[in-house]
C-alpha cells in the first residue's frame with residue numbers, strides 16, 4: 001500500500017482509538033476533559049494531514065503524468081537551448097528555484113482566451129518596469145524557429161487548443177528570464193532584482209508546481225475574468241488582423257474547454273494560497289487597467 005494511504009489509515013485508526021478512549025473515560029467522569037482535548041487534537045491533525053495528503057497525491061499524479069508525456073514527446077536529445085532531460089522528472093527535483101522570490105518578483109497573469117491578459121500586460125510594463133513574457137508568444141516563436149524539431153508538434157497543440165508539455169514551456173520561460181536578467185536595467189532591476197509578468201501561464205497544475213519549484217515562486221496571480229460571450233466576440237474581432245491559427249470559432253471552443261478543465265483548477269489552487277487578485281475584465285481597457293494598476297501598486301507597497 002502506498003505510504004500516503006498507510007499514513008492516512010494509521011491516522012484514522014488513531015482517531016477512532018482516541019474517540020473510543022474519550023467515550024469510555026467520559027463514562028468514568030475522571031480525566032474526561034483531557035482525553036476529549038487529546039482526541040480533538042488528533043482529529044484536527046488527521047484532517048489536516050488528509051487534506052495535505054490529497055494535494056500531495058494530486059501533485060505526484062501530475063508529476064508522473066508529465067513524465068510519461070514528456071518521455072514520449074521529448075526524447076533526451078531535445079534541442080531547445082539548455083533543456084535538461086532530467087528536468088521533466090520533477091518528482092526527484094530537490095534543488096531550489098533558479099531565481100529567489102525575495103529578489104525576483106513573478107506575477108502570473110491568467111484568464112480565459114481573449115480576457116485581455118496581453119492588453120493589460122503591455123500597459124503594466126510601462127507603468128512598473130516589468131518584463132512581459134507571454135508563454136503563447138514564446139511557443140509560437142519556438143514553433144516558427146527554423147530547425148526546431150518541435151515546431152510541428154507545438155503547432156498541433158496550439159491548433160487543437162491543448163497544452164504543450166510543461167517542461168518545454170517552463171524551459172522557454174526560464175531561458176527568457178535569464179536573458180532579461182542579464183540585459184534589463186532600471187527601476188526594479190538592480191542588484192540581481194527583476195520583475196516579470198508571466199502571461200497565459202501556468203495553464204495546468206503541473207506547470208504551476210514545476211515553475212514555482214524549479215524557476216521562481218510566484219508572488220501573485222492576477223486573474224482577468226469575463227464571460228465566454230465577451231471573450232468570443234473579442235477573439236473574433238482580433239482574428240481579422242491577428243493571423244493566429246487558433247483565432248477561429250472551432251479552436252476557440254476547444255481553448256475554452258481546456259481553460260475550464262485545466263486552468264481553472266490552477267486558479268483555485270492559488271486561491272487557496274491567498275495569492276489571487278481577481279479583476280473583472282468586461283469593462284473598457286482603461287477601466288480594467290485602473291484596477292490592475294492598483295493591484296500591482298498594492299503588491300509593491
Ligand SMILES: Nc1ncnc2c1ncn2[C@@H]1O[C@H](COP(=O)(O)OP(=O)(O)OP(=O)(O)O)[C@@H](O)[C@H]1O
Nearest residue numbers: 112113114115116117118119234238281283284285
Ligand atoms: N477591456 C477590453 N475591452 C474591449 N476589448 C478588449 C479589452 N481588452 C482586450 N480587448 C481586445 O480583445 C482582444 C483580446 O485581447 P488580448 O489579446 O489582450 O487577450 P488575451 O487574454 O491575451 O488573449 P489570448 O489568451 O488569446 O492571447 C484584443 O483584440 C484586444 O484589443
Ligand SMILES: O=c1ccn([C@@H]2O[C@H](COP(=O)(O)O)[C@@H](O)[C@H]2O)c(=O)[nH]1
Nearest residue numbers: 135136157158161162163164169200201
Ligand atoms: O503555457 C502555455 C501557454 C500557451 N500554450 C498554447 O498556446 C496557445 C495560445 O496561448 P495564448 O496565451 O492564447 O497566446 C494555447 O491555446 C496553448 O495551445 C501552451 O500550450 N502552454
